[in-house]
Amino acid sequence: MREMFARIASFFRAEKMDQDLDAELASHLEMAVDENIRSGMSPKDARRKALAKFGSIEPARELHREARGLPALDTLLQDLRYTFRALRRDAGFTTFAILIVGLGIGASSTVFSVVNALLLRPLPFRDPGQLVWFVNHNESNGLSGQTVQVGHLLDMREQNKSFSGLAAYMAFYGVGDNKLTGQGEPERLTSVPVTENFFPLMGVQPQLGRQFTAEECKWNGPKAVLLSHGLWVRRFASDPGIVGRALTLDETPVTVVGVMPASFDFGSIFAPGTRIDLYSPFPLSPETNRWGNTIAIIGRLKPGVAIQAAQAEFSVLSEQLTKAHPRDRNELDAKLSPLAEHVGGRLRPALLVLSCAVGVVMLIVCANISNLLLARTATRQKEIAVRIALGAGRPRLIRQMLTESVVLSCCGAALGVLLAVGGTRALAHLDAFSIPLLQNVRTDASVLAFTLFVAVLTGLLFGLVPALQVPAVALHDALKDTSRGSTEGKRRSWTRDSLVVSEIAFACVLLVGAGLLMRSFLRVLDVNLGFQPERAATLRVDPSGRNLTQAQQNAYFDEVLRRTRDIPGISAAGLTDALPLGRNRSWGAPAKGQVYAKGEYPIAFVRIVSDGYVKALGIPLIAGRDLSERDTPTTESVIVINETMARRLFPGQDAIGKMVVACNDNGRRVVGVVGDVRHLALEQGAGSEMYLPIRQCNDWSSVELVVRTTLPPAELAAAVRAALKPVDPNLAANEFRTVQQLVDKAVSPRRFVVMLLGGFAVFALILASLGIYAVISYSVSQRTQEIGIRMALGATAGDLQSSIIKQTLSLAAVGMLLGVAASWALARSLSGLLFGITATDPVTFAGMLVVLTTVAALAGYLPARRASRIDPMIALRSS
Amino acid sequence: MPTKLDLLPGTLDVMVLQTLATLGSLHGYGIARRIEQISGDQVLLNQGTIYASLVRLQQRGWISAGWGISENNRRAKFYSITKRGRHQLAADAAYWQRLAHVMGSVLALSPGENR
Numbered sequence: 001m002r003e004m005f006a007r008i009a010s011f012f013r014a015e016k017m018d019q020d021l022d023a024e025l026a027s028h029l030e031m032a033v034d035e036n037i038r039s040g041m042s043p044k045d046a047r048r049k050a051l052a053k054f055g056s057i058e059p060a061r062e063l064h065r066e067a068r069g070l071p072a073l074d075t076l077l078q079d080l081r082y083t084f085r086a087l088r089r090d091a092g093f094t095t096f097a098i099l100i101v102g103l104g105i106g107a108s109s110t111v112f113s114v115v116n117a118l119l120l121r122p123l124p125f126r127d128p129g130q131l132v133w134f135v136n137h138n139e140s141n142g143l144s145g146q147t148v149q150v151g152h153l154l155d156m157r158e159q160n161k162s163f164s165g166l167a168a169y170m171a172f173y174g175v176g177d178n179k180l181t182g183q184g185e186p187e188r189l190t191s192v193p194v195t196e197n198f199f200p201l202m203g204v205q206p207q208l209g210r211q212f213t214a215e216e217c218k219w220n221g222p223k224a225v226l227l228s229h230g231l232w233v234r235r236f237a238s239d240p241g242i243v244g245r246a247l248t249l250d251e252t253p254v255t256v257v258g259v260m261p262a263s264f265d266f267g268s269i270f271a272p273g274t275r276i277d278l279y280s281p282f283p284l285s286p287e288t289n290r291w292g293n294t295i296a297i298i299g300r301l302k303p304g305v306a307i308q309a310a311q312a313e314f315s316v317l318s319e320q321l322t323k324a325h326p327r328d329r330n331e332l333d334a335k336l337s338p339l340a341e342h343v344g345g346r347l348r349p350a351l352l353v354l355s356c357a358v359g360v361v362m363l364i365v366c367a368n369i370s371n372l373l374l375a376r377t378a379t380r381q382k383e384i385a386v387r388i389a390l391g392a393g394r395p396r397l398i399r400q401m402l403t404e405s406v407v408l409s410c411c412g413a414a415l416g417v418l419l420a421v422g423g424t425r426a427l428a429h430l431d432a433f434s435i436p437l438l439q440n441v442r443t444d445a446s447v448l449a450f451t452l453f454v455a456v457l458t459g460l461l462f463g464l465v466p467a468l469q470v471p472a473v474a475l476h477d478a479l480k481d482t483s484r485g486s487t488e489g490k491r492r493s494w495t496r497d498s499l500v501v502s503e504i505a506f507a508c509v510l511l512v513g514a515g516l517l518m519r520s521f522l523r524v525l526d527v528n529l530g531f532q533p534e535r536a537a538t539l540r541v542d543p544s545g546r547n548l549t550q551a552q553q554n555a556y557f558d559e560v561l562r563r564t565r566d567i568p569g570i571s572a573a574g575l576t577d578a579l580p581l582g583r584n585r586s587w588g589a590p591a592k593g594q595v596y597a598k599g600e601y602p603i604a605f606v607r608i609v610s611d612g613y614v615k616a617l618g619i620p621l622i623a624g625r626d627l628s629e630r631d632t633p634t635t636e637s638v639i640v641i642n643e644t645m646a647r648r649l650f651p652g653q654d655a656i657g658k659m660v661v662a663c664n665d666n667g668r669r670v671v672g673v674v675g676d677v678r679h680l681a682l683e684q685g686a687g688s689e690m691y692l693p694i695r696q697c698n699d700w701s702s703v704e705l706v707v708r709t710t711l712p713p714a715e716l717a718a719a720v721r722a723a724l725k726p727v728d729p730n731l732a733a734n735e736f737r738t739v740q741q742l743v744d745k746a747v748s749p750r751r752f753v754v755m756l757l758g759g760f761a762v763f764a765l766i767l768a769s770l771g772i773y774a775v776i777s778y779s780v781s782q783r784t785q786e787i788g789i790r791m792a793l794g795a796t797a798g799d800l801q802s803s804i805i806k807q808t809l810s811l812a813a814v815g816m817l818l819g820v821a822a823s824w825a826l827a828r829s830l831s832g833l834l835f836g837i838t839a840t841d842p843v844t845f846a847g848m849l850v851v852l853t854t855v856a857a858l859a860g861y862l863p864a865r866r867a868s869r870i871d872p873m874i875a876l877r878s879s
Numbered sequence: 880m881p882t883k884l885d886l887l888p889g890t891l892d893v894m895v896l897q898t899l900a901t902l903g904s905l906h907g908y909g910i911a912r913r914i915e916q917i918s919g920d921q922v923l924l925n926q927g928t929i930y931a932s933l934v935r936l937q938q939r940g941w942i943s944a945g946w947g948i949s950e951n952n953r954r955a956k957f958y959s960i961t962k963r964g965r966h967q968l969a970a971d972a973a974y975w976q977r978l979a980h981v982m983g984s985v986l987a988l989s990p991g992e993n994r
Contacts, residue, residue, distance in 0.1 A: 006938035020956075021930060024907060027955045028926065031908040034951055053926050060927025067931035068938060 010068045021064055029054060075396075079403040086404065093376060094408070097369050101412025101458065103763060104365035106419025109443065109451045111358045111756070113424045115351050116450075117441040118344040124263050124440070126203025127300075132163075132307060133342035134297035135335045144586040145603075147171045147296055150289040152332045155321055156297075162310035164302045167201040168295040169194045169266075170282045174583060174702045175274060179542070179730070180235075182248035186730045187235070188540055189249070190275060191225065192266055193282035201300050202264075209243035209258025212281040216257070219285040223254040229262040231277040249278075265439060269343055270296070273434030273745055293330050298339060311336045343436045349832050350753045357513060357760045360506045362454070364764050366462040367503040368771045373405065373466035374496055375778050398467045405463025406456055413455035420447065433748040465495060493779070500768075500775045501815040507761075507768035508819020508852060509826060514754070514761035515844035516830055516837065521754045523836030524747055530677035530686065531580060532618030536739040537716055538579060541705045541728065550633055554695045556727065557610055557703075558629060563723045564707060565612075569716075572708040574613025577700035578606070579739070580679050581746040589690055591649045592659035592667035604645055604662070604688035605679055608700045614640070614674055614691070616706040617739065624656045624672035631693040638693060639668035645688035646673045662690055663697040682746055683835050706739070713738055753833070765851070768815075769859040776808050777863035787867050788875025797868035804867055808860025809853070816852055820845065886922060891932045893975060896968040899942060899960040906947075906955035907933060933958060941967050 010017050029050050036046030054060070065074070087094040122128045136148045148168075157166050170193040178189045196217040199205070206226060216224040227242065236242050246253040260279065267274040288294065301310060314334040322331050337345075377384070384397060392400075421443045428441045543556045557575060564573040578584060589604040590596060607613075611627045622643060631638050639660050646655035659667035676686035694700065709716055717736040724731055744751075780787070787800060827839035837844070891914075898913050899905060905913070910933075911926040918924075936942045941964030947957045960968070 002940055003938050010934075010938070021934075023954075024930065024956045025927070027906070027949075027953050028908040028911075030953055031906070031949065031951065031955065032926075034953070035912075055925030055927045057927060060925070060930060063928060063931035064934055068934040 007068065007070055011070045011073060014065070014069060017068065018061070018065075021061065025054075025057065025060070075399075076403070079400050080407065082400065083404045083407050087407070090376065093372060094411075097372060097408050098411045098415060100365050100368060100767060101409050101455075102415030102419060104362050105409075105413045105416025105451060105454055105458070106423060107416075107760060107763070108358045108362055108454055109416055109420035109447055110423035110427070111351075111354050112450045113420065113441050113443055113447045114427065114438075115355060116444075116446055117437050118347055118435075119351060120446075121440070123269065123340055123343065128340060129338070130164075130301045130303070131202070131339035132299040132301060132310065132336050133339045134299065135337070135342075136293065137331075137333050137335070143171055143584055144293050147293040148332060148334070149293050149329050150284050150291070150295060151325065151329050152321055153295060153297060154284055156314070156317060156334070159317060160310075160313060162301060162305045162313050163299040165197055165201045166297055166299045167195050167198040168282070168284075168297045169198060169270070170294055171296040172294050172583065172585065172701070177702055178249045178278065179251075180247060180249055181251065181730055184235075189231065189277040191249075191278035191280050192276055193280045195282050195284060195295075198298075199260075199279075201298065204260070204264045206258035207261040208240065209256070211258065217281040217283055219283045219287050221281065221283065223249075223252060224257045224281060225249070225254050226279040227256055227259045228266070228277050228279070229260055229264070230275065232259045254280075268437050268439045272436040272438070273748065289329075297334075299336075307336055307338060347435065347749065350749070353513065353517075353830060353833065354753065354756055354760075357510055357757055360510055361760050361764055361767075362458055364503050364506045364767045364771075366458055367499045367506070368767050368774075369405070369408070369462040370465045371496055371499045371771055371774060373401075373462065374469065374499075375774065377401075377466045377469055401467035402460060402463045405467070406459030409455045409459030409462070410452075412458075413451050416455075417443065417448065417451055420451065430748075430752070433752055434745055435749050435752060465499070469495070496775055496778075497811060500771050500811055501818065503768045503771040504812055504815025504852065504856070505819035505822060507764040508816055508848060509823045510757075510761045510764040511848040511851065512819075512823035512827060512844060513830060514757045515848055516827060516834055516839065516841055517750075517754050517757055519837050519841060519844055520833065520835040521747070521750050524682050524750060526836075527678065527682050529580070529682065529743070530619060530675050531739070533739040533743045535710065536617055536706060536708050537713060537736060538704045538706045538739060539717075539720060539731075539736050540702060541575070541724065541731070542703045543728075550695075550698055553698065554632060557694060559727050560705065560724060561610060561612065561629070563727065564705060564720060567719050567723050569711040569719075570707050570709045572612050572616040574616040574706050575610035575694055576613050576617075576704050576706060577608040577694070577702055578679075579704055579706070579742060580617070580677055581681070581742045584679055586687075587662055589645070589649075589660055589662045589688065592661050594649075602645075602648060602688060604641070604690045605686075606662070606690060606692065608692045608694050608697055610694045613706055616708045617677075618708065619677055620675040622673045622675060623654075624670070626672055627691065627693045629695070632695045637663075637666065637668040637696055638671045640672040640674055640691040641670055642674055642676050642686060642689040644676050644686055645690060646670075648688055660690070663692050663699060668692070682743070765855060768852075769855045772808060772811065772856055772859040773862060775811070776804065776860050777866070779807075780804065780863045780867045783867075784870060784875045787870050788872040791870065791872040792876065800868045801861075801864040804864035805857060805860045808856055808864075812853060812856035816849060819852075820849075823848075886924070890975075891924075891928065892936060893968070893971045895929065895932050895936060896941065896960060896964055896971065899958055900965060900968055904947075904957045904959040906949060906957050908955070910958070936964070939967075940964075 029047075032050035032053060033043070033046045036049050037043060041049065065071070123131070125131060134148065135146050137145045153166060153168055160166070173190065173192045175190045178191045180187045180189050194212075196212050196214060199211050205211075207229065209226070211226070212224060215221050225247070227236070232238060232242065242256050243258060245256050247256060248254075265276075266279070267276040282288070282295070299310075301307065314336060318332045318334045321329075322333075387397060388394075424441050424443050424447075428439050430438055541560055543553055548556070561573055561575070564570060584605050586603045586605050588601055590602050596602065609627065611629050611631070614621060614626050624640070627638065627640055639662060641649075641655060641660065649655065649660065650658055655670050655673055658670050660670060661667050674691070677689060678684065678686055679689065680686075694703070705720070707716070707720070711719065713736060720736075721731055790800065791797075823845070824840065831839045894914050894917075895910055898910050898917075902909075902913065907929055908926070911924065911929050914922065914929075915924060933942070933944070937944055937958075940961060942958050942960050944956050944958050946954060949955045
């Protein structure tokens, strides 16, 4: 220990200690000379004898340094100095190597930071491992199928033994449901109603103010809201005095009781891609119980309780509760999963694919730089030979080579970190992407640690092959070999070729992966949505004023539609309460008079719409008529259903004129059948859907105006706002969305993966082609003389070119053969991400082969052309 | 003339310690001369190597050093053994004596002798 400190100290005081030693050695020699003179020698002999006795001075110094300091560090510093000199000398190579390592490491670190945020880092709650997500039935059923009724929550709280608490939020909150008026421009805000214990259960404290009180969480209790951090900053300029102020929400005064911290972002966890502005109290009361399945539940397990045990308990409990309430409640079938799994789990396969892809990219980078280093070693043979001659051992030389490669990769990593910082910033700002926790993606300490690890690992990896080649360079041969004409060692060219082959094989795998996902993505975009998003746009137009009668509402709707349709350039307009790919709910919807077996009771997705909606969204009318403005409370109750529903309820019959029970108990006459719409997701077919006339059924919570138009969006917003001013002077300014945006958001996770993977594949392709190019042009330059001789003997430029291109293509062919085999095996693991194609999609594989062959041929052609222009006379004289 | 003895690793350190323990404060040259004299010039000692040993012992805290003036009025660095150095010397001396004894016994075995 003491010695270690002393050694470190002397390492930093090396100069001083050397001087000290020199003085000591000098005095030693003087004393020896003195003594020799005293014993009768001549001064000259005395000095000679003293020196002889002393031995050589330099090794003594060296020994002294080794004994006192840190010899390993000394050598390392020497190696580093040497490395920097060598790399500076070869600036072109260095720049290129740093660039591609930087790109590779930048990509790896960015992907790692996404994986870190979504899968590795714990959720930003207290003891997130204890949090459990509840799903009723299963997740593919639309929100009504997944959510739970309030009464069930209360009973589960009472009766369960596994959880220390169960909290919930109302899952049917609507984006922009609350209109803020009073200060500044009216604005539509999104509010999530949460139960009283929601924030305590998650372990989140308001940054300002307090949480909801029990009183506020009663039905018709005092109106209170908590602001999200984002809204507080954006709309209220971070006003610290906001707590206690009253806001006007939907023309009702509401008290701000607190502000949530920036670290709590409800949207990024429970509703990716949605901006949540407010939290309001959700009462657990008989009134909310009557709303049916509305809440999403989160539970906190008691310490030591396993989720499997809790699931077992809740399976029994669900059955009991369902049996106990056959009439007044919906069925309960609680399925439990860790909250982290619910949030990040869906993206796990995609992230896994991305991680593997980025790993493959790094391997290609390594192969590429290995190859360049090999070529460099070859040109540095003399330098190496000289160092060996001067006494550098092989281990020392290998260490020197590895130092060089690690230094290269660390420089690359520095660039990579910059890229990763940029990359993560860009990703964190992809607001429109419905990917959870994306805002939390950042370059933090763990990402930096990862980067360093990758840098050293890649450095060693790509340095290893060239470093191990060093001892193969025979000292004697290297010093003697002055001509470039001699053929290079078989072994080295074999290494070089296999590196290129592996690069091509890796690129092949990436291209296939990216190709498959890209084709799936295109297939998804190609899906027949059932509506035409192009040129359709939507705007929230909920009627203002509370407690309007149905007649007043209908008058408002008539007026809005009439005025909108009068705007030139608008070809159709209609109203709806639910847009495709957004919120959805389902109701029981049997044919009137029909009795259904248990489990076969028909359920349909509900849209409450006006006349013109179907036309505005471009949904085809198959039979009968659209709803009309004359479908009012005073006329017959009617309904429009989709094809699937018509087929399910009335198989083999004409649905028009039949009766369906929905929204009221007397049945509605089917007046029209329309095409199916992909309402849940692009990848998922439609179930039964029904369209109820908004003038007969006022069970809606929001009203969207949908228009089909040729106007550009900006002009449209102004025109609609102007037209509707007389009806609603407080129309909120924001939220004029095109329907295309809804579709884009729905495919955004897929787009995200395709974007990244496509980028990696392109990078891999470039690297592989550079690799081929480098190897072929190196072999051409090595063979200049041979080529010269061939040309002198009558080979034509064409012969030479074709032989070189043949050499290139045979390399590429071996690589592609391996690559296809590997892709064939690996593509199966992608099958969960594919849509509309199989993992062995022949088009993708063929396309990849064509692309790679073309690129390889091109990469081989350039050196081939150079070779064919060699002047045989110059080539022969070149040595 | 028989070739001189190569020093086994670690022996020089012990010799230096022992020299300082018996003679008190001494400079590098003096130590080197003393070892040569004691060993009857049987040891192959490059005087220069002694300085690596000295700095090592110093760093381990077994000897201390300071500049002073020699008997011939030369400036020289003088070394003296520390308390810890004496402990170390005792341990090392015991070790070498045991080793020498064992080596002596082993080498004393003559052919045919059974035990």
